[in-house]
Amino acid sequence: MNSIEMNAAELSAAGLLHSEDGVKISRYAIFIPYDERGVCRPVTIHANAVVEAFTVIHGGSVIGGGATVETQVIVGKPEFGYAVGHSYAGSGATTTIGEGSVVRSGAVIYAAVDIGAEVLVGHHTLLRSAVKVGANSQLGHNLTVERATWIGREVRCSPGSHITSSTRVEDRVFLGAGVRTINDKTLTWRHPYRTPELLPPRFEEGARVGTGCVVLGGVTVGRDALVGASSLVTRDIPPGVVAYGHPARVVGQVTQ
Template sequence: MIKYLKYILYQLTYNILPLIMQIPSFAIRHAILRLLLKKIGKKTSIFRGFECIAGSHISIGEHCVINKNVFMDGRGGNLTIGNNVDIAREVNIWTMEHDVHDDLHGLKCGEVTIEDHVWIASRVTILPGVTIGQGAVIACGSVVTKDIPPRVIAGGIPAKIIGQRNNQLKYELYYRPLFE
């Protein structure tokens, strides 16, 4: 019975959530997301076009901005996002992928942790088993395959350290435009 209920919840989030996330009402979208996700912190904005799988394993902290067309996968373990995290458009975060070295096309799973004050730019892909340290910045179009240390700027395919972030990280995000 529990397995059947989990299957129904999975189908709802995978097939119906994209329709719900097109509703231009922030209040309606967030009310539904609060039922589907493990946690959404105060003053967090999730824009239209958001998609997820296995939302019961996805936690989003306070004062986060999750822009349009972001995809999050919680099937392979917990996906934890800290406070004051800015995730730009079209970012994909995966906790499960196929193992290219497995003869039977098996799965490779790993939790993803994104710590406080991280800025992930547009079209970044984050693969399973990765931790992105506090205050790190991930450049546009990067593919994150390994842990990223705190307060660095990383970019490329695969993402490598290309700079250092030198501010005090005192800001608090809050961005909620109309009809987004």
């Protein structure tokens, strides 16, 4: 069933496209209303939103007023197959792109992602299932955000970074380019007798992490802390301090 592809006119004729005034949808946009389990979901596009050519929109997608989805973007893709201790059945879900948000060309957004208002998603960025992004955040290009990660408001995630599954990134956090996060200290994937015990890192409100840092599983970077570029963060960083090094150590206090 998931192979059924429609253009906007066909989707509307089937009663599966709910669009408001001022919406612009390219005739080359593709809609796939059925998921891998054969469940059909409508697509909703609010006033003045734009959907460009060769974009693929899956059933259950909701595009907010004034939002722009650029060419060759995938929205609402169901998760299918095995990944780290769990098999996904290809179920669709409501996937939301908030009012005034912009999704740049080549981005891939999986099902159950919730993007707030006025968010920018960069070129070729990947958001896996159930990721949440707060309003006015900016996600740079070539960024990977794994499943169930929570990103707050006014967050900046710079290009080329990897945010591991279930990470919590609170409001006003700044992550530099090429930041790597880890949630599995044992590197378990297809172990026959045990499932992975994942322990993601946490970035508290206002924390700043420099370019090229590696942050290990279970580590908390405290509120308003500053971690210098290329640091290896192996333990918690207290609120309001400056830290850097291999491993990162506290070297002072953040001054306003």
